[in-house]
Structure formats: structure tokens, C-alpha cells
Amino acid sequence: RKSVVRITTGSQALDELLGGGIETLCITEAFGEFRSGKTQLAHTLCVSTQLPLHMHGGNGKVAYIDTEGTFRPERIVPIAERFGMDANAVLDNIIYARAYTYEHQYNLLLGLAAKMAEEPFRLLIVDSVIALFRVDFSGRGELAERQQKLAQMLSRLTKIAEEFNVAVYITNQVIADPGGGMFITDPKKPAGGHVLAHAATIRLMLRKGKGEQRVCKIFDAPNLPEGEAVFQITTGGLMD
Numbered sequence: 001r002k003s004v005v006r007i008t009t010g011s012q013a014l015d016e017l018l019g020g021g022i023e024t025l026c027i028t029e030a031f032g033e034f035r036s037g038k039t040q041l042a043h044t045l046c047v048s049t050q051l052p053l054h055m056h057g058g059n060g061k062v063a064y065i066d067t068e069g070t071f072r073p074e075r076i077v078p079i080a081e082r083f084g085m086d087a088n089a090v091l092d093n094i095i096y097a098r099a100y101t102y103e104h105q106y107n108l109l110l111g112l113a114a115k116m117a118e119e120p121f122r123l124l125i126v127d128s129v130i131a132l133f134r135v136d137f138s139g140r141g142e143l144a145e146r147q148q149k150l151a152q153m154l155s156r157l158t159k160i161a162e163e164f165n166v167a168v169y170i171t172n173q174v175i176a177d178p179g180g181g182m183f184i185t186d187p188k189k190p191a192g193g194h195v196l197a198h199a200a201t202i203r204l205m206l207r208k209g210k211g212e213q214r215v216c217k218i219f220d221a222p223n224l225p226e227g228e229a230v231f232q233i234t235t236g237g238l239m240d
């Protein structure tokens with residue numbers, strides 16, 4: 001039997017809100033406006049996943065699928081140092097791939113599953129899970145097909161989480177309302193709509209606070225406490 005591993009986010013307040021950190025065997029979806037910290041959390045998790053279990057890590061490797069080209073290996077260095085780890089060793093344990101179409105994204109997942117069968121992975125990141133769908137299915141009449149393909153992608157992610165006991169962390173940008181009302185989707189709802197809501201076991205709503213502060217609220221999780229966690233984005237990654 002596989003048991004859940006909880007991986008620290010770097011912020012104690014956020015970990016407490018999550019009941020210990022982000023969990024293996026399920027999908028955690030972070031949604032929020034630009035610069036709300038979705039990608040910075042991904043970078044922090046790239047490092048903390050590699051910490052030993054007694055340091056609230058996952059003692060495993062990381063797979064990173066990047067659809068926006070925002071992964072920065074040089075950001076990993078100070079985060080690794082903050083946790084007292086060797087940056088080069090940490091970077092060696094991050095398998096990185098850039099995806100250019102939704103099909104490419106899906107095929108990368110198939111390849112990663114084969115790799116995960118051979119090596120101990122504890123985290124899979126897809127940043128952003130939805131961006132390529134927005135590009136590849138941009139027409140109005142294509143919504144049904146988009147939702148179907150998205151559901152397929154998410155069921156693949158769920159399968160990976162369960163089969164290899166990894167945490168799946170996906171991001172989803174939601175555009176804050178600039179007052180123009182020019183949205184394809186409801187700005188209060190993440191772009192995946194109901195499809196994404198089903199597969200994502202835990203949904204984190206991120207928003208900007210004062211300065212480098214960010215606020216996280218858990219969206220729609222009956223088994224987790226209501227409330228918010230405030231954290232900071234720093235050179236060393238997420239912190240209280």
C-alpha cells in the first residue's frame with residue numbers, strides 16, 4: 001500500500017493550511033492572477049521535494065513540464081542553498097521538458113510515466129496545465145473538444161499520481177478583472193471549468209498581498225479548514 005507523503009512549500013503557514021504540505025497521490029492546482037506566485041511555488045517544490053522525509057521533503061526526483069518557458073534553473077540555486085542542499089545535485093534531479101502543443105504535453109506525460117517506473121520520483125509539475133489548450137483550441141466551436149482533451153490530460157495526471165505515489169502540481173492562470181469585462185471564461189472561475197475542478201483534489205487560490213506578500217486560500221475542500229495563509233516570495237523561495 002502506498003502512503004501519502006506531504007512535501008513542504010517552504011512556508012509553515014501554508015503547510016499548516018494544507019495539513020502538512022502538498023500531497024502525493026493527488027493533484028494540487030494553484031490558480032490565480034499573474035505574479036501571484038504559482039511558478040515560484042513550483043520552483044520551491046522542485047527543491048523541497050528532494051529533502052529527506054524527516055525535513056518534510058519527499059526524498060525523490062522532480063519532473064517539470066513547462067508550457068510557458070518560465071522555469072529558471074538559476075532560481076533553483078539560492079533555494080537549494082536556503083535548504084542546505086547542493087545546487088548542482090538538486091538540478092540534476094529535475095527532469096525538465098518544454099511543451100509546445102497540448103499533444104506534445106500529453107506525449108511528454110507518457111514518456112515520464114516510463115521514467116517514473118524506473119526512478120523514484122515524488123513530484124510532477126505542469127506549469128501551466130491550460131495555456132496550450134487556450135492556444136490550440138481557441139475557436140468558440142472548439143470548447144467541447146478542448147474540455148474532452150483536458151479531461152484526458154487530467155485523468156492521465158491522476159493515474160501518474162496514484163501509480164507512482166507522486167504529488168502532481170499544476171497551475172492555471174486566472175485573469176483578474178481589469179474592468180473591461182472582456183473574458184472568454186468567467187474571471188472568477190479557473191479556465192478549465194468543471195473539468196479541472198473534478199480532477200484537482202486540492203485547489204489553491206493565490207492572490208497578491210502587500211509587497212512581496214501572497215495570500216493562499218483553499219478553494220472548495222470540505223475536509224480542510226477554512227482560512228488563509230500569508231507567505232512571502234523571497235530569493236530562497238517561499239517563506240513565512
Ligand code: ATP
Nearest residue numbers: 033034035036037038039040041173212233234235
Ligand atoms: P503567471 O500567471 O504570470 O505565470 P505566477 O503566478 O506564476 O504568474 P510567479 O512567477 O510565481 O507568478 O511570481 C512572480 C513574483 O515572484 C513576482 O512578483 C516577483 O516579484 C517574485 N519573485 C520572483 N523571483 C523572486 C526573487 N528572487 N526574490 C523575490 N521575489 C521574487
Ligand code: MG
Nearest residue numbers: 038039070127
Ligand atoms: Mg507562472
